Every structure is written in structure tokens, then in C-alpha cells.
Amino acid sequence: MKIYWIKAQAPRRVLALVKHLGAPAEFIDISRGLKTPDFAALNPNMKAPVLVDGETVLWESTAIMAHLCVRESCDMWPARHPQEQVEVLRWLAWTDSHWSPAVAPFYFEHIVRKNFGLGAPNRAALIDKVADLKTFASVLDAHLRSHSHVACDRLTIADFAAASMATDWREAEMPFETFPNIVRWLDGLMRLPAWAEPWPDMRSAAA
Ligand SMILES: N[C@@H](CCC(=O)N[C@@H](CS)C(=O)NCC(=O)O)C(=O)O
Structure with a gap:
């Protein structure tokens, strides 16, 4: 799993959750690459964070947090309720x-x-x-x-x-x-x- 991040508030949500859950991840500081075609292919908004988890490419920190909770069976996103x-x-x-x-x-x-x-x-x-x-x-x-x-x-x-x-x-x-x-x-x-x-x-x- 890869997390593209910069030092700002929306990535903070995701980075904190990954750390809190102890989920294995590679962290990619994209602060110099946000406006590149390669990154735009992952997130057309050209903003961080972005998660890549196998075939799943996700932007929007709240959706990424929900994905992480489902992945790690954590009720911080109450998938079953x-x-x-x-x-x-x-x-x-x-x-x-x-x-x-x-x-x-x-x-x-x-x-x-x-x-x-x-x-x-x-x-x-x-x-x-x-x-x-x-x-x-x-x-x-x-x-x-x-x-x-x-x-x-x-x-x-x-x-x-x-x-x-x-x-x-x-x-x-x-x-x-x-x-x-x-x-x-x-x-x-x-x-x-x-x-x-x-x-x-x-x-x-x-x-
Ligand atoms: N609603 C988005 C916000 C994404 C966003 O605005 N990210 C900011 C950092 S907090 C960013 O990448 N800013 C760099 C830029 O706009 O160039 C989310 O929650 O993921």
C-alpha cells in the first residue's frame, strides 16, 4: 500500500490513521510532484493524500480513512453498523x-x-x-x-x-x-x- 502525502491537514488524517492502525505502508512525499502528469493520473485534482492499495486508487482523505478501516477491520469507520x-x-x-x-x-x-x-x-x-x-x-x-x-x-x-x-x-x-x-x-x-x-x-x- 502506498500513501502519497504532503505536510498538510488532509494527509495528516490519513497518516495518523495508518500509524494508529499499524498498517503497513510506503509513504511517498509528493510535495515536489503534485502538479506532474504521473500524479495527475492518480488524482486529477492534483492534491494529497492519495492511497494506492493494489488495484484501488483513492483520493479524498475521508474516503481513504474509511478504506483503511475496512481493510484493517477497525470500527473508526463503522462498516457493519x-x-x-x-x-x-x-x-x-x-x-x-x-x-x-x-x-x-x-x-x-x-x-x-x-x-x-x-x-x-x-x-x-x-x-x-x-x-x-x-x-x-x-x-x-x-x-x-x-x-x-x-x-x-x-x-x-x-x-x-x-x-x-x-x-x-x-x-x-x-x-x-x-x-x-x-x-x-x-x-x-x-x-x-x-x-x-x-x-x-x-x-x-x-x-
Ligand atoms: N478534500 C481533500 C482535500 C485535498 C487537499 O486540498 N489537499 C491539500 C493539502 S491539505 C493539497 O494537496 N494542497 C496542495 C495544492 O493544492 O497544491 C481531501 O480531504 O483529501
């Missing part, structure tokens, strides 16, 4: 539609700029993004008041999806101080070794 699937799907859809767009400006200014050498954060660009972030943070915080995790009251791929941009919230200056349940949940995920350190060892990663 339709009602739990519905619950996980609800939060994956919410993450894509509402949460990620609200968190993304902060993630971009503070994390992407740093990781990709794009200059200093433009804090002024974030001022009018705070209200939107707080709107959806209120939804998640209220849910987490009575739930240990985002879905099914246990670790699922919905946690990795929702946390991938938010996990560095302190460094990204996301205003979560008044959302204690989100902070508890994000800090709890950081106690998972695979989530805290998902990145492949660059010395052994294939070029």
Missing part, C-alpha cells in the same frame, strides 16, 4: 460544509504560511473570520458537552476529520478559550501518539 455510519457521515459532512471553511483561514495564515514558507501571518485578514468560527465552534462545543468524541462516543474518523485543521488551535490563534469542550477534545486527541506525531520519518520516506 448502518446507524453509526449515518452518525459519522453527518459529522464528516458538517466538517466539510461548515467547520473546515470556518477554521481554514486561521489554519492557512498561521500553519500553512509557516510550513510552506509563505511569509508572516496576515492577522488583519482574520478579524472578520472570528464570528463564523465562533458560530460553528458553538455547535461543536455544545455537542461535546455531553459526548466524549465527535460521533458514536468513541474515536472515529470524524474526529480525525474535524481535528485536522483545528488541532494546532493555540498556534493558529483560533479563539477556543471560551469553548472548553472543544479544548478538552482536541487536547485528548493529542494524547494519541499517532495523532500527535503523524508525519513519516523523512529519512526513510521514499523520494
Whole structure:
């Protein structure tokens, strides 16, 4: 199995899950090859992550996470429980539609700029993004008041999806101080070794 990755939030979900599951994989840092014809043949969007598992070529990190769980018989994607699937799907859809767009400006200014050498954060660009972030943070915080995790009251791929941009919230200056349940949940995920350190060892990663 091959995982094409770059050091960014969508690959982080997949890399953390592979590590958490102990699944055997070859990790290919594609940061210099995203816009090549060879990679476009795997993912016409020319984005990471991509999984190649035998005949299966998959893009979209949430689909890749579900594939990994099926492959490794892990209930972080509840393949055998339709009602739990519905619950996980609800939060994956919410993450894509509402949460990620609200968190993304902060993630971009503070994390992407740093990781990709794009200059200093433009804090002024974030001022009018705070209200939107707080709107959806209120939804998640209220849910987490009575739930240990985002879905099914246990670790699922919905946690990795929702946390991938938010996990560095302190460094990204996301205003979560008044959302204690989100902070508890994000800090709890950081106690998972695979989530805290998902990145492949660059010395052994294939070029
Ligand atoms: N919805 C996609 C997002 C993929 C995506 O946007 N990947 C980013 C990294 S987080 C990327 O490859 N960016 C490089 C580029 O657009 O050039 C997923 O979840 O896999």
C-alpha cells in the first residue's frame, strides 16, 4: 500500500490513521510532484493524500480513512453498523460544509504560511473570520458537552476529520478559550501518539 502525502491537514488524517492502525505502508512525499502528469493520473485534482492499495486508487482523505478501516477491520469507520455510519457521515459532512471553511483561514495564515514558507501571518485578514468560527465552534462545543468524541462516543474518523485543521488551535490563534469542550477534545486527541506525531520519518520516506 502506498500513501502519497504532503505536510498538510488532509494527509495528516490519513497518516495518523495508518500509524494508529499499524498498517503497513510506503509513504511517498509528493510535495515536489503534485502538479506532474504521473500524479495527475492518480488524482486529477492534483492534491494529497492519495492511497494506492493494489488495484484501488483513492483520493479524498475521508474516503481513504474509511478504506483503511475496512481493510484493517477497525470500527473508526463503522462498516457493519448502518446507524453509526449515518452518525459519522453527518459529522464528516458538517466538517466539510461548515467547520473546515470556518477554521481554514486561521489554519492557512498561521500553519500553512509557516510550513510552506509563505511569509508572516496576515492577522488583519482574520478579524472578520472570528464570528463564523465562533458560530460553528458553538455547535461543536455544545455537542461535546455531553459526548466524549465527535460521533458514536468513541474515536472515529470524524474526529480525525474535524481535528485536522483545528488541532494546532493555540498556534493558529483560533479563539477556543471560551469553548472548553472543544479544548478538552482536541487536547485528548493529542494524547494519541499517532495523532500527535503523524508525519513519516523523512529519512526513510521514499523520494
Ligand atoms: N478534500 C481533500 C482535500 C485535498 C487537499 O486540498 N489537499 C491539500 C493539502 S491539505 C493539497 O494537496 N494542497 C496542495 C495544492 O493544492 O497544491 C481531501 O480531504 O483529501
